[in-house]
Each structure stands twice: as structure tokens, then as C-alpha cells.
Amino acid sequence: MTPEGQTLLVEGASELGLELDAGQVEGFARLLALLREASAQMNLTALHDERDIVLKHFVDSLTCLRGGWLEGGLRVLDLGTGAGFPALPLALVRPDLQLVPMDATRKKVEFVGRAAQALGLENVHPLVGRAETLGRELGQRETYDRVVTRAVAALPVLAELALPFLRGGGLLVAQKGPIAPEELEAGRRAAAEVGGEVRGVEPFTLPVAGDARTLVVVEKTSPTPDRYPRREGVPGRKPLFWRAT
Numbered sequence: 510m511t512p513e514g515q516t517l518l519v520e521g522a523s524e525l526g527l528e529l530d531a532g533q534v535e536g537f538a539r540l541l542a543l544l545r546e547a548s549a550q551m552n553l554t555a556l557h558d559e560r561d562i563v564l565k566h567f568v569d570s571l572t573c574l575r576g577g578w579l580e581g582g583l584r585v586l587d588l589g590t591g592a593g594f595p596a597l598p599l600a601l602v603r604p605d606l607q608l609v610p611m612d613a614t615r616k617k618v619e620f621v622g623r624a625a626q627a628l629g630l631e632n633v634h635p636l637v638g639r640a641e642t643l644g645r646e647l648g649q650r651e652t653y654d655r656v657v658t659r660a661v662a663a664l665p666v667l668a669e670l671a672l673p674f675l676r677g678g679g680l681l682v683a684q685k686g687p688i689a690p691e692e693l694e695a696g697r698r699a700a701a702e703v704g705g706e707v708r709g710v711e712p713f714t715l716p717v718a719g720d721a722r723t724l725v726v727v728e729k730t731s732p733t734p735d736r737y738p739r740r741e742g743v744p745g746r747k748p749l750f751w752r753a754t
């Protein structure tokens with residue numbers, strides 16, 4: 510990572526109240542190198558420029574720490590982690606969290622596993638599969654303290670996919686761009702249908718870059734009915750209380 514990239518990373522994290530130490534900065538630099546190397550071989554991420562990766566993957570991932578929703582030694586599922594976001598940046602700055610980056614695409618999860626190993630991150634436990642199927646499995650359903658998710662689906666779809674994984678009192682922390690009132694309203698109704706209640710909707714801007722973001726927090730308030738999640742592909746094709754995009 511160039512000195513400019515390091516400065517952006519440190520400044521961006523600092524705006525979030527995180528003072529990165531030299532070892533953590535080195536970890537992000539290695540992750541940048543691994544991402545670029547792997548992106549040359551496979552379609553892993555749309556961002557290639559150092560500034561974009563630092564701000565829009567690394568710092569953006571860390572914004573889910575805003576609001577203190579992830580405090581404590583929690584078991585956290587990253588639903589639809591892709592190339593490891595937000596799971597890998599979280600694992601680098603929060604060794605107390607046990608992170609399970611999950612994605613339907615095996616090659617992406619394999620990259621996340623290789624990266625975690627190369628970075629010496631023992632708190633990362635990658636998982637391949639679709640949320641609709643894993644969310645019904647013993648050992649997965651109603652076992653997580655938190656689900657984080659970034660850039661995966663509209664809120665009503667996320668509610669159906671994520672809430673089954675949460676134990677009672679657990680939280681879904683969804684990283685979104687600007688969210689329309691209609692999506693939020695459908696999300697509230699979908700959450701209620703699958704055993705949740707929206708607890709927080711926090712608009713903010715991405716450090717340094719200034720892009721609009723929203724953190725939506727949903728609490729698991731009652732067990733998810735057995736009929737959810739519906740079978741693979743249905744939550745996205747026929748979202749609860751929402752039009753498909």
C-alpha cells in the first residue's frame with residue numbers, strides 16, 4: 510500500500526473512532542495485495558484502484574462498528590460476504606469477534622479463507638452456502654449474536670434471509686446506501702413477519718469520501734416461523750411486502 514493509501518486508511522478509521530496500530534495497517538496492506546493478486550485471476554471485486562479499495566471496501570466495512578451494536582465477544586455471521594466484506598476488516602480490528610463470512614459462491618469463500626490464513630486471523634471461519642438453506646440447519650439457525658451484511662439485497666429480503674440465523678435478542682446490522690421510505694416500510698413489515706423489529710435507522714456519510722450510507726439495525730424479538738426462509742431464490746424473487754428489483 511502506498512503512503513497515501515495508508516494515510517487514507519488511518520484517517521478514515523480515525524473518523525470512526527478507531528486508532529489503527531502498525532500491525533493492523535500492515536494487515537490491511539497485505540489484504541490489499543492479496544485482493545489485487547486474486548482479482549487478476551478471477552472476478553472478485555469491481556474496485557481495483559487503491560483509493561477505492563481503501564475507502565469503499567476497508568473503511569466502509571468498518572462503518573458497521575458505528576453505534577456500538579457489535580460490542581462484546583460475539584459470534585457474527587457476514588451474510589453474502591463476497592471477497593470478505595465486511596468480515597475481513599472487522600476481523601483485523603476486532604480480534605474479540607468470532608466471524609463467519611458466508612457466501613453462495615465457493616471461489617469467493619475460498620479466497621476469504623486463504624486471505625484469513627495469510628493474515629493469521631484465527632477468528633475467521635468461512636462458510637459456503639445459500640442463506641435459504643443454511644438458515645434451516647441445526648448449528649446455524651438461531652445461533653448467531655449478530656448478522657452483518659453489506660450490499661446484498663433490499664431490506665425485506667435481508668430480513669427473511671438473516672433473521673432465522675439470530676438467537677433471541679440478536680441483531681441484524683445491515684449496511685445500506687441511502688434507503689427509500691418504501692423499502693424501509695416493507696423492511697419493517699417483513700421483519701415483523703419473520704420475528705424482528707427495526708431498532709435503528711442511522712444515516713451517515715462515508716469518512717473522507719462523503720458518500721451517503723445507512724445502517725439499519727433489526728432486533729430478533731421472537732422465533733422465526735418454520736416456513737421462513739422460503740426455498741432458494743424465492744426471497745429475492747418474491748420479497749415479502751416488496752416488489753422484486
Ligand SMILES: C[S@@+](CC[C@H](N)C(=O)[O-])C[C@H]1O[C@@H](n2cnc3c(N)ncnc32)[C@H](O)[C@@H]1O
Binds near residue numbers: 592613640
Ligand atoms: C454485491 S455482493 C457484496 C459482497 C460483499 N458483502 C461486499 O460488500 O463487497 C453480494 C454477495 O452476496 C451473495 N449472496 C446473495 N444472495 C445470497 C444468498 N441467498 N446466500 C448466500 N450468499 C448470497 C452473492 O454471492 C455475492 O457474493
